[in-house]
Amino acid sequence: MESPTLAAWVGDVESFTGRRWQREPALYTPEALAPPFDLDELDAAFDSGLLRTPYLEMVRSDKVTIPSGAFTASRVVNGTAHHGFADRAKVLALLRRGSTLLLRCVDQWHRPTGELVARLSEELDRRIEAFFFVTPAGGQGLAVHRDDADVFVLQAAGRKTWYVHDAPATADWRLGELPDDERSPLRLRGVLEPGGVLYVPRGFAHRAVGAGGLSAHLSLTVRDLSVQDLRTALERGLADGLDLPARPLGEAAIADAGAALLDHARARLDALGPAGLLYAARVRPPVAPAPAESLAEAARTWESGAPAAGRTGLASVSRTWRKLRGSAAARG
Secondary structure (H helix, E strand, O other): OOOOHHHHHHOOHHHHHHHOOOOOOEEEOOOOOOOOOOHHHHHHHHHHOOOEOOOEEEEOOOOOOOOHHHOEEEEEEOOEEEEEEEOHHHHHHHHHOOOEEEEOOHHHHOHHHHHHHHHHHHHHOOEEEEEEEEEOOOOOOOOOEEOOEEEEEEEEEEEEEEEEEOOOOOOOOOOEEOOOOOOOOEEEEEEEOOOOEEEEOOOOOEEEEEEEEEEEEEEEEEEOOOHHHHHHHHHHHHHOOOOOOOOOOHHHHHHHHHHHHHHHHHHHHHHHHHHHHHHHHOOOOOOOOOOOOOHHHHHHHOOOOOOOOOHHHHHHHHHHHHHHHHHHHHHO
């Protein structure tokens, strides 16, 4: 059985949740941490020939948009041109000029990363996504910005200097780059070495600059609730168990439907409460499906198992074809 992921990164989980979680950024140096995705795995993804947009993009902090054609190539498959396949030579050329490579949703297409995300999602009861950044020394992919997620950074290669600024001053804060007139105090400055872990609480402004070598890190974003999530859960909860005609006819029927809706909503609100609303709004990680049968397993049992759908029909066609050929030969 896998050991708890969070404990392996931050040590004392109780101390972390009590002092750091959504309160304070922190750097950790676990004794042995090897991120499941690194530069070797990135090379394997390039070698597969299947890595393509929108899973990869290239960014620069100076607000220059890098078009996908600058780091991808086209291929002709079955006579049709398909675009957006990763071109390693173009990617390396842009990295050498200071751009950053960003891989999105690595957990969707890299199995070990998906398994790590699933374990952490179960521990934290949150939805998590994985991103991978590759930045040259002196390069900065994103300007100082705020994320709508808690972030765990696992350094895979090279060194990167992180600057983490204060939390938003108000509850109604904005995602993305900080406005030019906002000067949030610096809360943490540190260099992340391979194997190191950085925790950035939700909303804390941050940026990262390559400090040595070709810096690469895996970023795990832990999603939490927004007001829109609460609104959606409230609307869904108020309608639960209510059976009203979809199109009431006449003023009296419409008034009766409105009164029933209000009575139901009042009763649901009294029963729901703030804790119930938070529970209903929580976006829980999906339950991992049972492992599907692999093609290799299917091949080993193919002949001994029951005929697959369509095989009987195919044999019947083969027999009919042989009879037709035999009849033709007899006539000839």
